[in-house]
Amino acid sequence: MNQPASLWALSIQFAQMLLVLGLAPLLTGLVRKTKARIQRRQGPPLLQPYRDLRRLLNKESVLAENASWLFQVAPYLIFSFTWVAAALVPTFATGLMFGWTGDLLAISGLLGAARFFQTLAGMDIGTSFGGIGSSRESMFATLAEPATIMIVFCVALIAGSTQLSTIADYMASGAAGLRVSLALALIALAIVTLAENARIPVDNPATHLELTMVHEAMVLEYSGRHLAMIDLASHLKLLLYISLIGCLFFPFGIARMGGGPVAYLMGLGLYLAKLAAGAVLLGAFEMCIAKMRVFRVPNFVGAAFMLGLLGVLLLFVSRGM
Amino acid sequence: MGHCSPRAGPTDWPGAEDMGHQPEMIEPTAWCIAALLALSALSVCLPRRHGAIYAAATLVCLALLWCGATSLAAPVSGLKLPLGLPVTGVTLSLDPLAAAFLIPIGLGGAGACLYAIGYGQHEAEPARVVPFVPLFIAAMTLAVLAADAFVFLFAWELMSLASWALVLARHREDGNIHAAFVYLVMAVFSGLTLLLAFGLLAGTEGGFTFGAIRAARPTGGTAALVFVLATIGAGAKAGLVPLHVWLPLAHPAAPSHVSALMSGVMTKVAVYGFIRIVFDLAGPPVWWEAAIVLALGGATAALGALHALMERDLKRLLAYSTIENIGIVFIGLGLAMAFQSNGFTPGAVLALTAALFHALNHTVFKSLLFFGAGAVLHGAGTRDIGRLGGLIHRMPWTHAAMLTGCAAISALPPLNGFVSEWMTFQAILLRPDLPQWGLKIMIPVDGALLALTAALAAACFVRMHGIAFLGRPRSEPAATAHETDAWSTAAMALFAALCLVLGLVPGIAVDGLAPVVSSLLGERLPPQLGDKWLSLIPISASRSSYNGLLVFLFLASSTMIVVALAHRFGSSATRRAPAWDCGFPDPRPETQYTAESFSQPIRRVFGALVFRTRETVDMPAPGEMRAGGIVRYSRDLAWDGIYTPIATYVGIVSTRLNTIQFLTIRRYLTFVFLSLVALLLALALWQ
Structure with missing residues (x-):
């Protein structure tokens, strides 16, 4: 790679790292606004998540008396694992400078590491709420993680690579065509997105003080800047999954390496449109469905695992599926 | 290298130019065995100096590690000793495969002996332990060096007997005699099947040296029988389902450093035995053999992880996790066999490298975890995680080491466990057009099982770590636990650092294993350390790459940036207050989640199928003065x-x-x- 090209790739990389960080709270705000409008409410303003973050950052952190160093370090680790994972997903342009650092499997591993610290932090104080949240989160993860790997397998087998930039280029070129396995993978990824981001019907992000909550129960003891970090990581994770669906299944308009400024601007505009569409769809879907009982969730997420496995089996049996 | 584009030609990898100038390492290795045997004898004469014995054994093991590392790329060197049977003598040889397994023996042995310098002081009856440890390591080394069937079987049985004596070291504790009996039965069974396998390999002419066996490889039905016998024999020692039942009984019964040796090293010797017979002596594998190994490996991995998730005893949990990891190694070996039997060598190379790398990684993190379990057992007096809790405050060093080990074994980037599982996934994703339907179905199913195993293992180690080290102490001994000694801490810190180094620069291990793979399959992966950024690129850059070092740098820098920003632009005030707990904090530690309640949802999802779990309400009759409760029944289907x-x-x-x-x-x-x-x-x- 020559000097200007690598400089360009580097700037794309940093632009997109800052972009995902800046957009993530807005995305959550849009989902909340959509839900409020469907309920015929005014709802909080779109920028409310930013204000919440600022408010939390400016408050002091109240730690439980027996909180350990792990409890204090975990929020930052959760955030940085999620941010690095989000930085590896091409959003509006492929050809990221450090895209080769980690592939889709590494992204799944990084999110797994974030969850590892989140569940451990939930158990650190030794309250029953923290335990219930961590335990249920672990149970969902034992099905959602393999489902993610199966989805990775589906797209990687079709594109012949686990590198996201390569996959996005291949999908954008239209060579993949319409395939049964890709459809199965898309459904599975949609289910995984709901489960991993603690959305209805798996978990309710708006709930408090209920025994059915999972994610909120884990972070119940957090406050101040620590809670801000965890909230920001959750916003980022939602953005990551919607970007992932966009770049794997709807990659049209994504700017390829070496495209002109127009291509990049168009890519950016289309990316924003895709995010907005994803947020509105998610909000609308959440309003159409009731939350499941906890022990119905394994069937729901297990279905994603089975769909993914079915897609992979189809691809092993016949290359055209 | 087939269809891929290696960054360097096959001749300019490190070590190629000085082939033939290597000193022959077989003699120093044989001297190491002799030194270990001498130490074993010496420890009987000097019953009070076990610290010195362990220190000397550490040095000998380091020498073994050095011998193994330097002879990876060296030509085969042999040695014939005038001992043993009058006609055959003792034939030893050090080829790349043997050297590759000398490394886990030397590494695991050195770590265990270093740990035991401190940990061994707490031993009530050191005379029951100390003499057998060097003997055990010597027997494992001899098994790897053996170049004829007699020496191999002798060393194999010696290894079994030495470890059996160590399992019996604490024979007065409940259940240990039963564990030792089951272990002995399975060891005898394993030895018997291997004896028959070697009998078939030697044929009617009786060429018992490996050279003679290679010259007349079995065919047809004999080869199939040899494969089945070798899989049973080596699989019983490694812990393949359904031959695994002895392992969770025997491994935890021994003192912790011996548990580390048995789980971290002896299972690797069993893997060595399998590779030696199936890949080397019995000739190229057939596809249905690969399908069997894939099925066994997948079942072993998933069942081991599920069992570990239900276990309350810290060391039994680790033993079940050993079964799981052996399953992952066998998935890699099965993939290598499947690809090799269909002539797809690049895939076989990647899968075999992944399996060997995972075996090495498992030695590192399982030794570390058993060391930590020993420290907990010593510091808090129990290995029942249901009675622990809050150890992070009392045992900070042990906690930090165990956290690293748990993250590594849960296959989290940027540590080493992730890299070897990532390589196994990459091998599955190569998807050559295999003609056999059995393999077409079995390979993706194994991929799914491997993914499930990784997720279950992560849940298992979150549970273990969270219940034992975090939260509030659940018993008096846990509340007054104390940190372990400096030697043990040093051993744990070294192994935790190794987890990180092997994860950040996996190229060291992958390049080191390349001559081993090429000696078995004729090809090797492209050299990894030549890359400018030290990325791991097993096939080609456009296909897949992973760079642990950069991931680590990104994580470290983004963590530091965000900490600095949050403190600069936000409040950095911190206040300590009682736990919130939704406004109703309860000071009693019994209100915390327990080990059982943590795994209850997962047990409910998988348990009915795998363990036949039944939960019944035990309600006392009216007027009866006892507490009611829920009784849980679960069974091991193999038993x-x-x-x-x-x-x-x-x-x-x-x-x-x-x-x-x-x-x-x-x-x-x-x-x-x-x-x-x-x-x-x-x-x-x-x-």
């Missing part, structure tokens, strides 16, 4: 389906045959005569 029936039949048969024990001398003579006639008749008919 119910295989071992209990076998034990029952053996019991019935031996009761019947008991009558033979009390006959008169005339009847015995008649028996002898009749069996002689029968044997002669059989011989006459056969010829």
Whole structure:
């Protein structure tokens, strides 16, 4: 790679790292606004998540008396694992400078590491709420993680690579065509997105003080800047999954390496449109469905695992599926 | 290198130019074995100096590690000693495969002995432990160096017996005698099947040296039988399902450093035995053999992880996790066999490298975890995680080391466990057009099982770590636990650092294993350390790459940036207050989640199928003054389906045959005569 090209790739990389960080709270705000409008409410303003973050950052952190160093370090680790994972997903342009650092499997591993610290932090104080949240989160993860790997397998087998930039280029070129396995993978990824981001019907992000909550129960003891970090990581994770669906299944308009400024601007505009569409769809879907009982969730997420496995089996049996 | 584009030609990898100038390392290695045996004898004479014995054994193991590391790329060197059987003598040889397994032995042995310098001081009866540890390591080394069937089987049995003695070291504790008995039965069974396998390999001419066996490889039915016997023999030692039942009994019964040796190293010697027979001696594998290994590996990995998730005993949990990791290694080996039997060498190379790398990684993190379990056992006096809690405050160093080990074994980037599982996934994703339907189905199913295993293992180690080290102490010993000694801490810190180094620069291990893979398959992965950024690129850059070092740098820098920003632009004030707990904090530690309650949802999802879990409410009758409760029944299907029936039949048969024990001398003579006639008749008919 020559000097200007690598400089360009580097700037794309940093632009997109800052972009995902800046957009993530807005995305959550849009989902909340959509839900409020469907309920015929005014709802909080779109920028409310930013204000919440600022408010939390400016408050002091109240730690439980027996909180350990792990409890204090975990929020930052959760955030940085999620941010690095989000930085590896091409959003509006492929050809990221450090895209080769980690592939889709590494992204799944990084999110797994974030969850590892989140569940451990939930158990650190030794309250029953923290335990219930961590335990249920672990149970969902034992099905959602393999489902993610199966989805990775589906797209990687079709594109012949686990590198996201390569996959996005291949999908954008239209060579993949319409395939049964890709459809199965898309459904599975949609289910995984709901489960991993603690959305209805798996978990309710708006709930408090209920025994059915999972994610909120884990972070119940957090406050101040620590809670801000965890909230920001959750916003980022939602953005990551919607970007992932966009770049794997709807990659049209994504700017390829070496495209002109127009291509990049168009890519950016289309990316924003895709995010907005994803947020509105998610909000609308959440309003159409009731939350499941906890022990119905394994069937729901297990279905994603089975769909993914079915897609992979189809691809092993016949290359055209 | 087939269809991929290596960054360097096959001749300019490190070590190629000085082939032939390597010193022959077989003699120093043989001296190491002799030194270990001498230490074993010396420890009987000097019963009070076990610290010195362990220190000397550490140095010898480091020498073994050095011998293994330097002879990875060296030509095969052999040695014939005038010992043992008069005709054959003792043939030893050090080829790349043997060198690759000397590394886990040397590394795991050195770590365990270093740990034991401190940990061994707490031993109540050191004379029951110290002499057998060097003997055990020597036997494992000899098994790897053996170049004829006699030496191999002798070393294999010696390894079993030495470890059996170590399992019995604490024979007064509940269940240990039973564990040792089950272990002995399985070890004898494993030795017997390997004896038969080598008998078939040697053929009627009786060429028992590995060279002679290689010259006349078996074919057809004999080869199939050899494969089945070797899989049973080596698999029983490694812990393949359904031959795993002894492992969670025997490994935890031994002192912790020996548990680390048994789990981290001895299972690797079993893997070595399998590779030696199936890949080397019995010739190229056939596809249905690969399908069997894939099925066994997948089942072993998933069942091991599920069992570990249900376990409350810290060391038994780790033993079940060993079974899981052996399953992952066998998935890699099965993939290598599947690809090799179809002539797809690049895939076989990647899968075999992944399996060997995972075996090495498992040695590192499982030793670390057993060291930590020993420290917990010593510091808090129990290995029941249901009675622990809050150890992060009392044992900070052990906690930090265990956290690293848990993250590594849960396959989290940027540590080493992730890299080897990532490589196994990459091998599955190569998807060559295999003609056999069995493999077409089995390979993706194994991919799914591997993914499930990784997720279950992560949940298992979150549970173990969270219950034992975080939260509030659940018992008095846990509340007053103390940190372990400096030697043990040093051993744990070194192994935790190794987890990080192997994760950040996996190229060291992958390049080191390349000559081993090329000695078995004829090809190797492209060199990894030549890359500018030290990325791991197994096939080609556009296909897949992973760079642990950069991931680590990104994580470290983004964590530091965000900490700095949050403190700069936000409030950095911190206040300590009682736990919130939704406004109703309860000071009693019993209100925390327990080990059982943590795994209850997962047990409910998988348990009914795998363990036949039943939960019934035990309600006392009206007027009865006892507490009600929920009773949980769960079963190990391997025990119910295989071992209990076998034990029952053996019991019935031996009761019947008991009558033979009390006959008169005339009847015995008649028996002898009749069996002689029968044997002669059989011989006459056969010829």
